Amino acid sequence: MIPLKSKPVSRAPKLAALVMAAVLMTWWGGGGGGTPVTTISASAGGAIGPLTTTPETTGLLATTLNTLPITVDAGPQPTASPSINVAYVSVTVCAPGTASTSYACQTIDHVVVDTGSSGLRLLKSALYSSLKLPQVLNSAGSAIGECEPFAIGTTWGSVRSADIYLGGELVSNASFQDIGDTPGGATGVPSDCSATGAIQGDSGNLTTDQEALGANGILGVGQLPNDCPPCLIQTPGYYVPAAYYNCNSGGCTNAQSVTSAQIVQNPVALLPVNPASTSNALDNNGVLIDFSGVTGSGSATTGYTTPITTGSLILGIGTESNNKPGTGQYEYDADIYGNLQTTYTDSNGGTAVAMFGVLDSGSNALYFPDSTIVQCSSPIGPPWYCPSTPTYTLPLRAFNQSVSGSEQVSFTLVGLQELANNAIAANIGAYSDSQSEPNSAQPLFDWGLPFFFGRQVYTGIAGAAAPSGVSTDGAANGYWTY
Amino acid sequence: MNTHTATKITLTATANAALAIVTLLALLCVPSAHATLGGDSASIEADRQHMSVKLAARRTVAASGSYTVSASTLPSGTEIRQYLSSSGVVFAVAWSGPFIPDLRQLLGTYFDTMVIRQAGLSNAGHRHFSMHEPGLVIESGGHQRSFAGRAYLPAAVPAGVNVQEIR
Numbered sequence: 001m002i003p004l005k006s007k008p009v010s011r012a013p014k015l016a017a018l019v020m021a022a023v024l025m026t027w028w029g030g031g032g033g034g035t036p037v038t039t040i041s042a043s044a045g046g047a048i049g050p051l052t053t054t055p056e057t058t059g060l061l062a063t064t065l066n067t068l069p070i071t072v073d074a075g076p077q078p079t080a081s082p083s084i085n086v087a088y089v090s091v092t093v094c095a096p097g098t099a100s101t102s103y104a105c106q107t108i109d110h111v112v113v114d115t116g117s118s119g120l121r122l123l124k125s126a127l128y129s130s131l132k133l134p135q136v137l138n139s140a141g142s143a144i145g146e147c148e149p150f151a152i153g154t155t156w157g158s159v160r161s162a163d164i165y166l167g168g169e170l171v172s173n174a175s176f177q178d179i180g181d182t183p184g185g186a187t188g189v190p191s192d193c194s195a196t197g198a199i200q201g202d203s204g205n206l207t208t209d210q211e212a213l214g215a216n217g218i219l220g221v222g223q224l225p226n227d228c229p230p231c232l233i234q235t236p237g238y239y240v241p242a243a244y245y246n247c248n249s250g251g252c253t254n255a256q257s258v259t260s261a262q263i264v265q266n267p268v269a270l271l272p273v274n275p276a277s278t279s280n281a282l283d284n285n286g287v288l289i290d291f292s293g294v295t296g297s298g299s300a301t302t303g304y305t306t307p308i309t310t311g312s313l314i315l316g317i318g319t320e321s322n323n324k325p326g327t328g329q330y331e332y333d334a335d336i337y338g339n340l341q342t343t344y345t346d347s348n349g350g351t352a353v354a355m356f357g358v359l360d361s362g363s364n365a366l367y368f369p370d371s372t373i374v375q376c377s378s379p380i381g382p383p384w385y386c387p388s389t390p391t392y393t394l395p396l397r398a399f400n401q402s403v404s405g406s407e408q409v410s411f412t413l414v415g416l417q418e419l420a421n422n423a424i425a426a427n428i429g430a431y432s433d434s435q436s437e438p439n440s441a442q443p444l445f446d447w448g449l450p451f452f453f454g455r456q457v458y459t460g461i462a463g464a465a466a467p468s469g470v471s472t473d474g475a476a477n478g479y480w481t482y
Numbered sequence: 483m484n485t486h487t488a489t490k491i492t493l494t495a496t497a498n499a500a501l502a503i504v505t506l507l508a509l510l511c512v513p514s515a516h517a518t519l520g521g522d523s524a525s526i527e528a529d530r531q532h533m534s535v536k537l538a539a540r541r542t543v544a545a546s547g548s549y550t551v552s553a554s555t556l557p558s559g560t561e562i563r564q565y566l567s568s569s570g571v572v573f574a575v576a577w578s579g580p581f582i583p584d585l586r587q588l589l590g591t592y593f594d595t596m597v598i599r600q601a602g603l604s605n606a607g608h609r610h611f612s613m614h615e616p617g618l619v620i621e622s623g624g625h626q627r628s629f630a631g632r633a634y635l636p637a638a639v640p641a642g643v644n645v646q647e648i649r
Binding site: 075077081083116117118149150151152153191192194195196197198200211212213214220222224227230238240241242243336337338339356358360362363364367381382383430432433434435436437438439441443444446448 | 555557558559560561576578579580581582583584585586587593596597598600601603604608609610611612614621622623624625626627628629630631632646649
């Protein structure tokens with residue numbers, strides 16, 4: 001879609017000023033308290049600040065340790081590249097080696113919470129080089145490189161390992177994508193990677209990279225345990241292009257396959273038992289995004305104009321008192337493409353149309369086709385929706401298919417023409433009708449972050465044990481419940 | 483949607499003949515290094531060879547009096563569809579599946595324009611890319627495991643064809 005918040009000047013006057021007061025990027029030690037701060041010198045470009053030791057967990061409740069506060073704000077570059085409808089958390093990464101008491105950590109803010117992808121990705125330019133996070137190598141000693149195409153651009157970098165703190169829970173020695181890093185010293189981007197779109201986040205300049213990514217990283221907490229299951233397949237002659245590479249200073253070649261230790265995993269799938277929990281349940285079966293506290297503070301027409309800080313990313317499903325789905329809550333299974341079934345009837349009450357659907361916190365709008373809704377005129381322009389009646393908001397409904405029936409979703413669409421200049425969240429939408437799965441004419445209804453406001457949405461990881469009463473059929477491709 | 487579905491009906495005799503010619507041309511011609519979007523039928527075959535598509539995977543999935551659609555499934559599982567006008571121009575391409583295909587190959591010279599437009603954007607939360615310019619339209623969207631997009635040349639779209647049919 002025409003980017004709502006882009007650097008080019010061709011934006012609507014009302015949107016051109018979608019900015020907030022400049023907020024300096026801040027760095028702070030990971031949660032807890034009481035542990036002495038170990039400061040080591042930082043030499044990463046532009047990033048200066050203390051590194052801290054591991055977050056202290058003593059004395060905290062299980063329901064604190066499994067919780068990451070979410071902030072919805074204008075992003076790390078609120079003036080040059082303001083964000084809207086983007087949920088951010090902070091993630092702490094440390095040099096691997098939990099047995100050590102003196103290792104160093106860095107907390108990265110403005111990491112996007114994304115249920116539409118799996119795996120942690122962080123800008124190299126936002127990481128202190130002094131962390132010395134090791135490159136992940138293959139059995140021959142070559143560095144692993146990774147290409148991760150998104151529809152709007154592609155991230156390229158090395159795979160490195162870190163001890164990753166999500167809230168107060170530690171994932172030890174896990175692989176993540178170091179965006180913009182040169183794996184094994186290989187310069188340049190493999191041609192099949194750059195053939196998927198613009199390479200973003202590799203300028204080496206923190207400000208430029210933040211403007212490109214709108215974030216310091218992406219925390220993919222989707223339904224897959226890793227970011228490329230086919231990349232694990234060891235069939236001679238078969239490999240996934242534009243995915244994993246073996247690299248050295250001479251360049252990169254496509255990796256025929258990678259191992260589970262090398263691949264970028266969904267860090268949630270690696271979570272241990274909550275250290276403060278009295279139960280033995282692993283928090284590795286999924287996450288809850290809790291925006292139930294987000295209600296009427298934003299205007300229906302102007303959107304939310306002050307940062308939303310009442311959301312949480314909560315680890316585990318049914319493992320603690322703060323992540324238990326309600327009784328009778330429906331289960332929505334994903335298909336092999338990570339989609340459910342959505343049925344949508346246009347705003348005039350026309351024929352119901354079968355679509356695929358996805359509950360995607362990493363998407364900043366509701367993207368779906370409805371030719372009866374007025375699209376914005378210049379300068380906002382199509383495909384954004386600009387309903388003017390009634391009162392610039394439009395009540396709509398759709399049905400998501402659960403394993404036990406078709407469940408209605410009522411929602412409201414806000415016309416962008418009335419959006420406040422400094423809106424950081426709103427129920428906005430855009431027309432999109434691309435055929436979304438092979439051999440099917442159905443378009444995709446992308447339920448972006450607006451769907452999550454006012455709700456508790458659980459994303460269950462494929463193959464992980466779901467709590468009793470939540471998933472009844474195994475949900476081999478993952479599931480949602482809300 | 484309805485229009486699109488309508489194009490998937492059984493081929494007419496005329497369209498069958500056109501398909502046979504197109505297929506013949508594709509098999510006889512030496513794959514050209516250029517083209518794809520904006521190219522000729524041979525460029526479809528060039529794409530297929532570049533992307534390691536098995537010949538048997540190619541099939542015609544739609545046809546009308548003014549164009550045919552060739553669909554191929556890549557080893558990655560992603561399907562690409564190329565729209566060839568009766569005058570022999572690939573006026574549109576589309577894709578859908580778990581991995582974004584080689585767009586440099588599929589879009590040809592228009593790929594660089596897309597990259598320039600993408601590079602000017604912030605991508606936080608943007609699951610969809612869209613550029614609507616007089617000479618080129620590209621829409622791309624989706625999420626990990628499910629990507630889809632289309633591109634077409636407005637000036638090359640055959641008269642009477644609704645661009646909504648390009649999906």
